[in-house]
Amino acid sequence: MAAGRRLRLGCRTALAPVALVGALAAAAACARAPAARSTAVRPVTTVVTSNVSREDYAGSAACAACHPDETSAWSRSPMHLMTRDADGAAIRAPFDGTRWRFKADSVELSMRGRDRWVRVEPAGGAAAAYRVTRVIGGRTREDYAGVAEGAGPGAEEVVLPLSYVFATRSFRYKGYSVMVHERTGLRAGPVWAKTCVFCHNTIPEMDRLVGSIAGAHAPPYQGQQVDAWLPEDRRGRTRVVDDAGFARAVRVEMVRVGGVASLPDRSPAAVARRAVDVLRSSFDGGHVVEVGIGCEACHGGAREHVRDPSVRPSFVPVAAWLDVRFPGSATAAPIDRVCARCHQVLFSRYPYTWEGGRRDATAGGSHINSGEARDFLLGGCQSALSCTRCHDPHGGDAGPSLAALATPAGNATCTGCHPSLADPGRLRAHAHHDPSGPGGACVACHMPRKNMGLDGVLTRYHRIGSPTDPARVLGDRPFECALCHVRENVETLVDAMERWWPVRYPRQRLEELYGSMDANVMRAALDRGKPHERVVAMASLGEARSKDAAVAIARELLDPYPLVRQWARKALVDILGRCDVDLAGDDAAIAREATACVGAPVAGVVAPAPPAPGDEDPED
Numbered sequence: 001m002a003a004g005r006r007l008r009l010g011c012r013t014a015l016a017p018v019a020l021v022g023a024l025a026a027a028a029a030c031a032r033a034p035a036a037r038s039t040a041v042r043p044v045t046t047v048v049t050s051n052v053s054r055e056d057y058a059g060s061a062a063c064a065a066c067h068p069d070e071t072s073a074w075s076r077s078p079m080h081l082m083t084r085d086a087d088g089a090a091i092r093a094p095f096d097g098t099r100w101r102f103k104a105d106s107v108e109l110s111m112r113g114r115d116r117w118v119r120v121e122p123a124g125g126a127a128a129a130y131r132v133t134r135v136i137g138g139r140t141r142e143d144y145a146g147v148a149e150g151a152g153p154g155a156e157e158v159v160l161p162l163s164y165v166f167a168t169r170s171f172r173y174k175g176y177s178v179m180v181h182e183r184t185g186l187r188a189g190p191v192w193a194k195t196c197v198f199c200h201n202t203i204p205e206m207d208r209l210v211g212s213i214a215g216a217h218a219p220p221y222q223g224q225q226v227d228a229w230l231p232e233d234r235r236g237r238t239r240v241v242d243d244a245g246f247a248r249a250v251r252v253e254m255v256r257v258g259g260v261a262s263l264p265d266r267s268p269a270a271v272a273r274r275a276v277d278v279l280r281s282s283f284d285g286g287h288v289v290e291v292g293i294g295c296e297a298c299h300g301g302a303r304e305h306v307r308d309p310s311v312r313p314s315f316v317p318v319a320a321w322l323d324v325r326f327p328g329s330a331t332a333a334p335i336d337r338v339c340a341r342c343h344q345v346l347f348s349r350y351p352y353t354w355e356g357g358r359r360d361a362t363a364g365g366s367h368i369n370s371g372e373a374r375d376f377l378l379g380g381c382q383s384a385l386s387c388t389r390c391h392d393p394h395g396g397d398a399g400p401s402l403a404a405l406a407t408p409a410g411n412a413t414c415t416g417c418h419p420s421l422a423d424p425g426r427l428r429a430h431a432h433h434d435p436s437g438p439g440g441a442c443v444a445c446h447m448p449r450k451n452m453g454l455d456g457v458l459t460r461y462h463r464i465g466s467p468t469d470p471a472r473v474l475g476d477r478p479f480e481c482a483l484c485h486v487r488e489n490v491e492t493l494v495d496a497m498e499r500w501w502p503v504r505y506p507r508q509r510l511e512e513l514y515g516s517m518d519a520n521v522m523r524a525a526l527d528r529g530k531p532h533e534r535v536v537a538m539a540s541l542g543e544a545r546s547k548d549a550a551v552a553i554a555r556e557l558l559d560p561y562p563l564v565r566q567w568a569r570k571a572l573v574d575i576l577g578r579c580d581v582d583l584a585g586d587d588a589a590i591a592r593e594a595t596a597c598v599g600a601p602v603a604g605v606v607a608p609a610p611p612a613p614g615d616e617d618p619e620d
Contacts, residue, residue: 056301078139093164179350198222199342202290214272245321258282343373356475379464482521542571
């Protein structure tokens with residue numbers, strides 16, 4: 001999400017200024033249009049009648065005349081630049097003959113004229129070169145897609161097996177920013193158009209909607225909606241109200257995507273399932289509305305608005321054959337659902353979620369970037385608060401502006417709905433912390449830093465709730481008060497929570513989680529936790545410079561999940577100042593370097609667990 005100008009409005013009016021939030025929504029902005037156009041401010045009289053079919057989209061260039069400030073900021077934002085054609089793109093990785101080794105394999109990056117090339121050289125197989133056609137990402141790293149040398153027109157673009165990380169100015173295996181298992185070597189794949197397109201580009205919203213209409217029996221595909229990952233009472237409802245109209249609209253899109261004109265003459269669900277099959281097999285880069293994330297990826301197809309600015313765009317999908325309803329605020333909920341189209345995922349087949357859940361059984365929270373909007377929909381403020389209260393959707397998040405939200409000065413975001421807590425005395429009684437100190441920031445407790453950021457820094461968990469929630473204390477390690485009070489034991493922190501708030505926790509369950517009430521919460525989480533819990537413990541111990549944890553953290557350099565290894569090395573650098581361990585080496589070499597790093601033996605090589613079915617492809 002983005003930075004720049006912040007919206008400071010109370011919950012009850014969170015979306016009143018649609019003109020500020022939406023680059024398309026305010027007819028008043030047309031007063032700045034060129035002289036050739038009327039500068040009269042025309043009142044908004046209606047909402048678009050259709051914004052989901054391919055013909056409803058006008059393209060971002062159509063927005064610039066009336067909304068120059070927003071489109072200018074957006075054109076430079078990392079989210080807009082999520083996918084770029086390689087020809088002419090600004091690329092930060094060194095394509096100058098640089099070589100990168102991964103275990104026994106290697107990659108060479110080079111230029112041939114204007115084209116960038118990646119040559120993959122496996123130790124046990126034939127080398128293959130790929131011309132880079134797409135650059136993906138741009139906020140924390142770059143990924144690449146390309147076509148094999150010698151491939152003819154229409155050849156499949158495949159995801160190339162390396163990422164360039166800006167913070168470290170180094171390469172790592174593509175896919176290692178999520179919880180996939182260790183790889184044995186380098187290989188290109190999967191096909192770009194079947195894995196990365198829907199969230200990193202602008203597509204007709206109907207291509208997502210068919211997944212919801214298809215129902216639970218539809219096969220998984222890129223356009224899956226967030227509702228499958230939410231409890232029943234928080235799910236949106238997508239309903240076809242004109243079967244024939246829906247079938248006609250689907251037929252037009254399927255002819256465009258796959259050349260398919262025939263559809264089942266049955267229920268909307270059957271029509272939608274056929275559409276999903278076509279999208280899975282035939283959608284490619286030539287079918288996007290716009291490369292990268294354009295204005296209409298969020299605002300919906302706006303051709304009607306471009307023709308007549310008094311017709312307002314809608315964040316809710318609209319068509320004559322469609323009825324969409326979201327629970328919660330009529331203003332906030334549609335915007336949050338826009339964000340949740342992409343910021344919803346539980347990446348990879350990693351089974352665990354926060355609150356002690358499993359991704360295949362319960363609606364627990366995600367542990368990593370890109371699930372923020374879904375997590376927010378699970379939390380306590382989803383009925384009234386919109387993502388745009390904290391994030392300007394048109395720029396790129398400015399560090400100081402976003403950081404200010406994590407201070408007492410940022411509490412105004414919350415006190416619009418909780419006005420009594422604007423009083424320092426009441427805030428002290430509520431939080432039991434100095435209202436002017438770090439503990440006086442609402443997000444310190446209600447949005448704790450416990451998720452793995454893509455830049456190697458813990459980010460805030462967006463499922464807004466209380467650190468005293470039983471599911472968080474009894475389902476997760478470490479419980480959240482320990483994120484700030486790193487050196488405390490279980491008994492001390494639990495006693496404080498029970499003294500300050502009307503909560504009680506069974507000691508038997510806490511002893512099962514931590515081994516003892518006398519145990520340090522973070523060290524016990526490191527020793528006994530699930531992989532994502534151990535990451536939080538390592539990051540917190542690293543920030544606290546806990547040298548006594550260094551040997552235990554060094555063991556995590558051999559974890560079956562490469563992402564855990566990365567966080568272990570980062571924690572050791574924080575504690576020791578440096579730790580020269582090459583995580584692209586084999587496990588025996590990593591064990592030797594880890595031993596040298598901490599000055600104590602780091603026991604044996606941990607054998608990687610076999611990938612789960614479907615986990616073989618890098619999926620981030």
